[in-house]
Amino acid sequence: MKIRNMKDFLAGLMFIAFGAAATALAQNYNMGTAARMGPGYFPTVLGGVLAVLGVIILMESFVVDGEGPKNISFRPLILVLLSTVIFGVLLRPLGLVLALFALIAVSALGGHEFKWKEVLVLFAILASGSVAVFVYGLQLQFPLWPWSN
Amino acid sequence: MESGLLANLALGFGEVFRLQPVTMWGVAFQQVPFNIIMCFIGCLLGTLIGVLPGIGPIATIAMLLPATYALQPVAALIMLAGIYYGAQYGGSTTAILVNIPGESSSVVTCLDGYQMARQGRAGAALSIAALGSFFAGSVATLLIAAFAPPLAEVAFKFGPAEYFSLMVLGLIAAVVLAHGSVIKAIAMIILGLLLGIVGTDVNTGTSRFAFGVPELSDGIGFVAVAMGVFGFAEVITNLEQKEHREIFTKNVTGLWLSWADFKEAYGAVLRGTTIGSFLGILPGGGALLSSFAAYTLEKKWSKNPETFGKGNIKGVAAPESANNAGAQTSFIPLLTLGIPPNAVMALMVGAMTIHGIAPGPQVMTERPALFWGMIASMWVGNLMLVILNLPLIGLWIKLLTVPYRYLYPAILVFCCIGVYSVSNSEFDVYLTALFGLLGYVFVKLECEPAPLLLGFILGPMMEENLRRAMLLSRGDATVFFTRPISAGLLIVTAILLITILSPKIRKKREEAFQEE
Amino acid sequence: MKRLAIVLCTMFAAFAHGQTAYPSKSIRLVVPFPPAGATDILSRDLMQRVSARLGQQVVVDNRPGAGGTIGSDLVAKAAADGYTLLMATTSTHSIGPTLTPKLPYDPVKDFAPVSVIAVSTNLLVVPSSLQVNSVKELVALAKAKPGQLNFGSSGTGTIVHLSGEMFRHRTGTDIMHVPYKGTQLVVPDLISGQISMLFDNIVSAQPNLKTGRLKAIGISSLKRSPLMPEVPTIAESGYPGFEASVWFGVYAPAGTPKEIIARLNREIVAALHSPEMKERLAILGAEPIGSTPEEMAHTVAGETAKWARVIKDANVRID
Numbered sequence: 001m002k003i004r005n006m007k008d009f010l011a012g013l014m015f016i017a018f019g020a021a022a023t024a025l026a027q028n029y030n031m032g033t034a035a036r037m038g039p040g041y042f043p044t045v046l047g048g049v050l051a052v053l054g055v056i057i058l059m060e061s062f063v064v065d066g067e068g069p070k071n072i073s074f075r076p077l078i079l080v081l082l083s084t085v086i087f088g089v090l091l092r093p094l095g096l097v098l099a100l101f102a103l104i105a106v107s108a109l110g111g112h113e114f115k116w117k118e119v120l121v122l123f124a125i126l127a128s129g130s131v132a133v134f135v136y137g138l139q140l141q142f143p144l145w146p147w148s149n
Numbered sequence: 150m151e152s153g154l155l156a157n158l159a160l161g162f163g164e165v166f167r168l169q170p171v172t173m174w175g176v177a178f179q180q181v182p183f184n185i186i187m188c189f190i191g192c193l194l195g196t197l198i199g200v201l202p203g204i205g206p207i208a209t210i211a212m213l214l215p216a217t218y219a220l221q222p223v224a225a226l227i228m229l230a231g232i233y234y235g236a237q238y239g240g241s242t243t244a245i246l247v248n249i250p251g252e253s254s255s256v257v258t259c260l261d262g263y264q265m266a267r268q269g270r271a272g273a274a275l276s277i278a279a280l281g282s283f284f285a286g287s288v289a290t291l292l293i294a295a296f297a298p299p300l301a302e303v304a305f306k307f308g309p310a311e312y313f314s315l316m317v318l319g320l321i322a323a324v325v326l327a328h329g330s331v332i333k334a335i336a337m338i339i340l341g342l343l344l345g346i347v348g349t350d351v352n353t354g355t356s357r358f359a360f361g362v363p364e365l366s367d368g369i370g371f372v373a374v375a376m377g378v379f380g381f382a383e384v385i386t387n388l389e390q391k392e393h394r395e396i397f398t399k400n401v402t403g404l405w406l407s408w409a410d411f412k413e414a415y416g417a418v419l420r421g422t423t424i425g426s427f428l429g430i431l432p433g434g435g436a437l438l439s440s441f442a443a444y445t446l447e448k449k450w451s452k453n454p455e456t457f458g459k460g461n462i463k464g465v466a467a468p469e470s471a472n473n474a475g476a477q478t479s480f481i482p483l484l485t486l487g488i489p490p491n492a493v494m495a496l497m498v499g500a501m502t503i504h505g506i507a508p509g510p511q512v513m514t515e516r517p518a519l520f521w522g523m524i525a526s527m528w529v530g531n532l533m534l535v536i537l538n539l540p541l542i543g544l545w546i547k548l549l550t551v552p553y554r555y556l557y558p559a560i561l562v563f564c565c566i567g568v569y570s571v572s573n574s575e576f577d578v579y580l581t582a583l584f585g586l587l588g589y590v591f592v593k594l595e596c597e598p599a600p601l602l603l604g605f606i607l608g609p610m611m612e613e614n615l616r617r618a619m620l621l622s623r624g625d626a627t628v629f630f631t632r633p634i635s636a637g638l639l640i641v642t643a644i645l646l647i648t649i650l651s652p653k654i655r656k657k658r659e660e661a662f663q664e665e
Numbered sequence: 666m667k668r669l670a671i672v673l674c675t676m677f678a679a680f681a682h683g684q685t686a687y688p689s690k691s692i693r694l695v696v697p698f699p700p701a702g703a704t705d706i707l708s709r710d711l712m713q714r715v716s717a718r719l720g721q722q723v724v725v726d727n728r729p730g731a732g733g734t735i736g737s738d739l740v741a742k743a744a745a746d747g748y749t750l751l752m753a754t755t756s757t758h759s760i761g762p763t764l765t766p767k768l769p770y771d772p773v774k775d776f777a778p779v780s781v782i783a784v785s786t787n788l789l790v791v792p793s794s795l796q797v798n799s800v801k802e803l804v805a806l807a808k809a810k811p812g813q814l815n816f817g818s819s820g821t822g823t824i825v826h827l828s829g830e831m832f833r834h835r836t837g838t839d840i841m842h843v844p845y846k847g848t849q850l851v852v853p854d855l856i857s858g859q860i861s862m863l864f865d866n867i868v869s870a871q872p873n874l875k876t877g878r879l880k881a882i883g884i885s886s887l888k889r890s891p892l893m894p895e896v897p898t899i900a901e902s903g904y905p906g907f908e909a910s911v912w913f914g915v916y917a918p919a920g921t922p923k924e925i926i927a928r929l930n931r932e933i934v935a936a937l938h939s940p941e942m943k944e945r946l947a948i949l950g951a952e953p954i955g956s957t958p959e960e961m962a963h964t965v966a967g968e969t970a971k972w973a974r975v976i977k978d979a980n981v982r983i984d
Contacts, residue, residue, distance in 0.1 A: 007593070007594045007595050008333075008594075008595075010594050011333060011336075011594040011596055014596075015336045015340070018343065022343050022358075025358060029350075029355055030353070030355070033624070034619065034624060035619055035620070035624025035625075036620060037352075037615070037616045037619060038353065039350040039352070039353050042346065042615070042616075043343060043346050043357065043358075046339050046342055046343055046346075047343065050340060050343065053335060053339065054336065056332060057330075057332055057336065069593040069594065070593075071386075071389050071390075073389050076388035077586070077589055080385050080388070080561065081582045083561065084381070084561065084578060084581060084582040084585065085582050087578060088565075088576075088579050088582075089575070091569065091575055091578075096566075103561060103565060107561050108554070108558055110385075110388055111388060111554045111557070112388075112554065113554070118554075118555070122555055126562050130563075130566060133197075133201075134201075134566055134570070140566075140570045141573060142566075142569075142570075304853050305856055306857075308853075308857060308859050351820060351821075351844055351845070352821065352844050354764075354820065354821035363735055363769075367729075432853065495699070495702075499700070499702070499706060502948065502949070503706055503948075507868060507869065507871050507872050508872070617845075620843055621815070621843065
């Protein structure tokens, strides 16, 4: 059997995985009865239905033609996500300004071209703007620098 | 009755425009239209908050609570109302400009609004959103003024069984939102339902799917999911383009609505207003459904449904009008029952309590100046927002002409700051990254995010009402069919389902699917 | 030289002591509930006055989540220098510990009591369509129709829920618990009659009582409320000793110096005794208390034991 629609094949697998995981995890909770549904009832049913749908989609992928996923390049994906995570990690220890620098620099690496001058200018504008608007203007609580409490 | 209404409205507007002596910074001013100024400040603040994706209600509220203490009740409530609508308008703006829904009711606006922006029609999209919202707000305000007490009674007819059936209808309607495979849309809805279940179960207090992480005990935040799945995924896929092509075309076709646009959209505005006005009356969730319902209806009734999701102006006009109408009429359960539709409105109840006013029907009779002043301020607030937002459209369009490589880090910065500020937690930032990854996978596998988000929002409510209905009927499942309103809703759902699945429609879908 | 050293040391000591007189900077009061809720409003009202007396701002920091346990945990683990305080309530320190065995903090060992601020109580309300006008009649109806009446609550393990369980146990009736996400959300179903009764906040219930949609048949405090003196207490309606009220109190992390606690207690009690404060609290349906730290420890222990019994008797569990 040939996989004719890679997108649907993978989608089907994904749904089966989510559905099975949900049903399995829901077993830890009380099922209850139909009249007094416990916390596990609804997720079990949903997980089951999701898995079944996943199977149907999977089977259709052998029958109906379709294109495979296009245009996958890992660089933007990894760098954008990484920059976000780095921001989260650095925010409290190093303060908003430095965390923003990391966020901007790393995410800029995910773009088509990376020029230090542009990145620094962008950083200057965004950091000063953010601090002005969010910290002073809206009074949100952010540690600004590594030495801020 | 007519003259009574007019007299009340006159009282209200008089209150809003009232000149009063005010002492500021030690200087005593005599004739200051203080309430109007508060309205303006509220609208401005609200717009700012709405435009910055993710600045959450808690930050806003915590910031403003001291201010509401100091102000007189009318002024405080007027300001809060201004913030409420301002945030709505702002949320639509981000949905159109950067595909990030500022509020749950703006999710649907992303579908066509963002596409319009990419095609250089951001001006038209923003304009129709503002104008449609203003129209809807005006109509809804009139409805409240004239019919608040009888409309409040409708809320009593809706018990748990009715809410459940309404939500089932809403979810099936969400399938219509999708322009691809029906089965995948249903699967996404169910996945959304499951994600919504994460957190503490209302009925038993059990913590579900939280893996012992305390930040998850109240559920996954809407902001993290919306930003990740819509915003981040969009940024990442844009960066993948092999050719260095600008995301937003420079060929901007004018700042405003063309006459042709207007003619196309005004029907959608009317229909959206009707749907939103009705659904907003239902306390707890009615307003959310209105934008989804309006979009679905437009798409179903359209002669070319395949244009939806690709920049059809009706796809912006209808939900925007609906959600603003819903936002207005959701004041009815607030004013008559004291049930706030969301966190900012909960602040309103708090503000009323602080000033010794118990929200309820007696507010109308005991404090008519306050009540009608609030009603009048709703209209004035809407007007102010149109005045504030229309000129800003030029600014936004200019912003979109900035090369994408400068734009997207800015988007990421605002998203990260916004999502962190919701509960001062880095965990939410990590969660957003995770959903960004998921969103990317969804795009690649052609699974649509909008049904997921609807399932995510409605899931917990649906389960809560299902279980409660079953509890109250002592396990009798026929209750959903024996109660007339519930039965009616389920019948409509069935009809909708049949039209979706019937062979003729399905073939048309597959044709449209293969054309993509 | 030695004399100079002694003088300098003494001056320095005096200087240092003066510099660190409490409070020398703003104090943070963690409120583990969302803004604009009852606990939050009460805290802000009080802290406005306490700030004036202390000469330093007491800033309210909302840290909602997990029924108040996230905020409580924050203070439990904070520095015991008097600059971080907690506004606790029955659910965080009297009910929470029994119901949630895996709490990240110990409600007794990790905290030092400062003062009980206020106590609020609930009204027992029924829809006007229900043909009962007193607790006696309600109990009679419930016994005549076992399993058919129910009571709403703001969630499993909340005081509204446990009040209902205590009621059920004392009266020996078979009524079913129906949880909601908040007391206000019960009201539409209560009015339409799908829910038979609710322990509602005395002030929030007023609008519906005035319009006649709901009837108040009892109050869960030991003494009648001045706000509604015509409503009998449940205790005097045939169930002596029935009492279900919510306490609000301030805690500091364990190990906070005694002088700081004494100072805080003094200012809080003084602020509570002003007539405006009494009025502000009455708006929320609460009465000012202002106890000593020892009294607070005693009160909380008593409440914890009482609710533990109710929880055991009613077999309330969070799985």
